[in-house]
Amino acid sequence: MTLMKKFLGAAAAVAVTAGAALADPAIIFDLGGKFDKSFNEAAFRGAQRWADETGGKFLEIELQSEAQREQALRRFAEAGANPIVTTGFAMSTPLSEVAPDYPDTKFVTIDGWVEAPNVHVVGFAEHEGSYLVGLLAAKASKTGTVGFIGGMDVPLIRKFACGYAQGVKAGNPDATIIANMTGTTPAAWNDPVRGGELTKAQIAQGADVVYAAAGGTGIGVLQAAADAEGVLSIGVDSNQNHLFPGKVLTSMLKRVDVAVYNIMTAGENLEVGFEALDLSQDGVGYALDENNASLISEDMKTSVEDAKAKIIAGDIKVHDYSSDDSCPVLDF
């Protein structure tokens, strides 16, 4: 009997230490896929950087369908992962269901909105970053018509579109903005063929700069713009300038990688709350590298830097679509 107790005690001790050692962070990639060259890939890069620097490990899953959301959260929570990072606004609902069941686990939503004591919310000021690329688009456009192609038609993407439209109007008050959404289901994040056709339709209507805020669909947009003569595109989330050097005007950077890196570095000691990353913290911005250096003139650079300083100082107020679900300069 005593022997049995000893064994059980040893087994319990092992279980406890194993539990402690298992507290790896976990990350759930949304339906666009881990390698969408955009939003999810940025999150992956952040996690990878943390793993490379610390030698740590993280659990990961790429969602394949809507039904897996809650399942994946529960699996990771039960496996002892902490914190669990989720990407994409669509995780809000499953997260608000699951989080109360695992009060000791810290969850993170990037782009989502959940009010729970153990959910950390990371938001970005996409409208500010989009304003800057909109300004550049207006300056680069020769036809005075620019395009916007969103992924799924949700308030978050309208926030991109609205910020962009305000930037365009600031650069050229007479400019025309053509805005299209790829679809109304999550499949719209991963439909490059439709993205390409939408782009061709916008080019046919005179657009010569097209901004894609559409996850994996955006690759089709960038490709169609690169194929057409004299048309530039604007990438999103990750720096996509290198995809078609000289054909991508710039990319609206959303530093999801930095956010994920910081969260994983904090690990279990993450302070739960709301974190808004905006221009002043370089949470959003525009990409300038050797691939687009020839496309951005000194004049453009000066005016965009000027606008950036004014937004940070509060002299320019960029309207946030999600604040009142309306956009002063663009009809949807």
Next chain:
Amino acid sequence: MDFLTIVQISDSALRLATPLLLACLAGLFSERAGIFDIGLEGKILVSAFFSAAVAASTGSVWIGLCAGIAVSVAFSMVHGLASITFQGNQLISGVALNFLASGLTVLVGEAWFSLGGRTPSLAGEARFPNLELPFASAVADIPVLGPIYSDLLSGHTILVYVALLLVPVSWFVLYRTRFGLRLRAVGENPAAVDTAGISVIRLRYTSMVIAGVLCGLAGIYLATGLGSAFGKEMSAGRGYIALAALIFAKWKPVPALGATLLFGLLQAIAIRYPKLDLGIITLPAQFMEALPYILTVIILAGFIGKAIPPKAGGEPYVKER
């Protein structure tokens, strides 16, 4: 809506209709021989994947084309084996192939390129170039006819012209050759064909090979003409729309062209005008996208003539009981 807009929408419609047309003709050959082919979707998908993957690896779209056709024909042969040789249920075999294609492409793609099931972007020689028809730029300024020729007809990849050419070719093969007569007969009354001393099995396998090649072309066009890489589930239901078009066209090649062009046009309009304003009411985008299916239901309900499938469709041929 001005004239130029109509030309641009028709241009987009032609591009979007091409994969539908190729898949529809594939279904036509297979169903005319008495084999229901639900697996069009899966064949398009595997062909799109393997053509893009091989084109990306070798840098040549023509090698990609061969690979796409080969894989699609192989899928066709599996369908043939299950439904002709083993006399299995053709619908189940087709559905199984669709599932297999959807899983296989992502799995192999991830192992091959580690890009989450996507293939690298194709560029240069790895894509089909857009062909300029002769004198396209010279006649562009002629009113009305100029834009139609230089914008609508010119500037597509070679597969678009191949698809259009395949319509009269299919008609000729089906209605003006001995092979076509036998193929149609085998879908209506295989026992009569067998009595005449012609192999039902061989005819049906031949039709499956033709269907495989045509589906292969549809997938290749999707990945290397319309798109520039393979993306997960990129066929996006086109195989099913092609089946709907086949019913719409009452299993005839020339109406198949009309049906697929109509469906392509609906897609093009939905892309150009997500919300179609008809003055009195505004149609939402979802309605436009559902329209091909709604139309098919209306037709199946018998409002626009009767669509009679080949009589022996779906029935495995058994020589003796």
